[in-house]
Amino acid sequence: MxxxxxxxxxxxxxxxxxxxxxxxxxxxxxxxxxxxxxxxxxxxxxxxxxxxxxxxxxxxxxxxxxxxxxxxxxxxxxxxxxxxxxxxxxxxxxxxxxxxxxxxxxxxxxxxxxxxxxxxxxxxxxxxxxxxxxxxxxxxxxxxxxxxxxxxxxxxxxxxxxxxxxxxRHEPNPDHGLFFASRQREVQSLYLSPEYQYRLPTFKEKLKAGISWGKLPEAHYLLKAFLPTVGVLGRPVPLFLGVTYDEARSTTASAPSVFLRHVKVQLVSRTTVRCVSDSIWSSDDVHESDYTYETVDEQDFGNRSIELTDRLDVAELMDLTIGGRRASLSPSFRTFNIIRTYMFRVYVITECGKKKDEPVFNSPEFVVMPKDYSPPGPxxxxxxxxxxxxxxxxxxxxxxxxxxxx
The missing domain is CATH 2.60.40.640 (Immunoglobulin-like)
Structure with a gap:
């Protein structure tokens, strides 16, 4: 043998x-x-x-x-x-x-x-x-x-x-390269009125509000996300969410609270391969695999009063370690015939005026760097x-x- x-x-x-x-x-x-x-x-x-x-x-x-x-x-x-x-x-x-x-x-x-x-x-x-x-x-x-x-x-x-x-990797502490994304949101709700801040409306008040929908208070705000574009295997990454109130377009007497109810963070991977046709050697074919979703972390805050500010550090509330759940996660790479890329995706559920909203934020290509560090040199x-x-x-x-x- x-x-x-x-x-x-x-x-x-x-x-x-x-x-x-x-x-x-x-x-x-x-x-x-x-x-x-x-x-x-x-x-x-x-x-x-x-x-x-x-x-x-x-x-x-x-x-x-x-x-x-x-x-x-x-x-x-x-x-x-x-x-x-x-x-x-x-x-x-x-x-x-x-x-x-x-x-x-x-x-x-x-x-x-x-x-x-x-x-x-x-x-x-x-x-x-x-x-x-x-x-x-x-x-x-x-x-x-x-x-x-x-x-x-x-x-x-x-x-x-x-x-x-x-x-x-040859950078000891690479910059996470935060990417800014935003969504314009609009809420019409009886609960935006100051009089219902501390009490529930009666049935008649709800019925009246339903008939006069166009006269309900309106709140316009910008929901913001600051997403990382670079991460290191085995290390956490930052994530910030925030709101900016639009007073000019809103009809509420004061800025209403926007609460964070749920956050789900995923690392979306894609593999692109390059082949040479067995029958036509002069042409090459490029094929992209379906997306593969790796959940980094998911937190349901339920009825906890986590109010969004101009810039809330969500990473303090979650474990956003890259590859923490799967040790075999491959770093990003491009070679002769294989490309491995990632995208950072965040699902958010917010609540304003007792109405829920579920926006999704995507980073551009998210670069996953190797866990091991080696200084450049011979x-x-x-x-x-x-x-x-x-x-x-x-x-x-x-x-x-x-x-x-x-």
Whole structure:
């Protein structure tokens, strides 16, 4: 049995690592071995399966090799008992190393086409039963160990091991970049009259108010939201709500109270993938997945008298930690064929004059930054380890007393 023995991570760009490839068996039957090698690669892959009205399914794929290193651990041909182990070491490169031309024929400003872009973190996404298509996308970093038998012999073996790469941010405390959004609101209500501030109207008063609807007091105000556009995984983000009373348009004697009754905050994610048609290689297709909603926090304030001011700090009343409920949430990224974006959405229920209003506020693109911080600068050990990470046929291989020349 061929095995890869290595710590699966998570690692970061520039991290060196080492492990062994072992060949184990019953100690009786020998194997014919030409070479044993190990390959370290990064891949970004997309697949879209479209279903037509006549139930035909068409697959589109997009594959990009981010980097690839190969090392030969043993050279034969030898017949050997399967009880040996070979060490190896690699390093995660700082950036992609796609030396060959990327397969997409047409350029796209939406995707990142820089052949030496920073490595995206490990990523996996799939959606089934989507209206237009089923979408799969992943970024993987893997080791492949292979036992190659001599020509004409059987017994080739391959084994794979996934490694996890976690990206880092280079800003210790990034600006949340508050985005301002507002909604004009209008309320006509008998309860805006000062005389009903401390008592309920009678049935006759309610009936009279219903007949003379156009004469009811009116309150006009601006409901404001200050939404973050940048957040760090594992950290809370700010959120402010407020009101500004419009005296010129209102008919109330004084500014009425606007109460906050309910707040729900969601992180809306979207994955966009790029494929090359299997049948038409000159064109590429872009597909967007359905939105995925991740509730950051939801609070029902009920009848609590939380009155909106010009700028109320809602984050003090809620836990608005990004990714707090799901540790596997991926940071925002754009690579050759995959885009992961987010939007910050806030559902609000307010009450004024005993009438409820339910506006929704959306930020523009919300950037989710990695949890780990690393100051910008050179990566330690990267150059030194990469010198012998690529294939080197002249390397001195270990001797094996139990191996016999075939």
């Amino acid at each position: 061929l095995r890869i023995n290595v710590f699966p991570g998570p690692y970061t760009a520039g991290s060196p690592f080492s492990g062994t490839v072992s060949l184990q068996g019953d100690g009786v039957r020998s194997l014919k071995v030409q070479t044993i090698k190990i390959t370290f690669r990064g891949r970004s892959k997309t697949k879209v399966t479209e279903s037509s009205s006549n139930n035909n399914r068409t697959n589109h794929r997009g594959r990009v090799t981010l980097f690839q290193y190969e090392r030969t651990l043993f050279t034969g041909p030898y017949s050997m008992n399967p009880s040996h182990e070979w060490p190896f070491d690699f390093v995660f490169p700082e950036c992609c190393q796609s030396s060959r031309r990327i397969q997409f024929k047409r350029s796209s400003n939406a995707f990142n086409e820089d052949s030496h872009q920073p490595l995206p973190g490990s990523f996996s996404y799939s959606t089934a039963n989507f209206v237009r298509a089923d979408i799969e996308a992943f970024v993987r970093y893997e080791l492949e160990a292979a036992l190659v038998p001599p020509s004409g012999s059987r017994g080739g073996i391959e084994r794979f091991q996934l490694l996890t790469l976690r990206t880092q 990566f330690p050990f990267a150059t030194e380890v990469l010198v012998h990470s690529e294939e080197d046929s002249t390397a001195v291989l270990p001797s094996y007393e139990a191996a016999v020349k075939s």
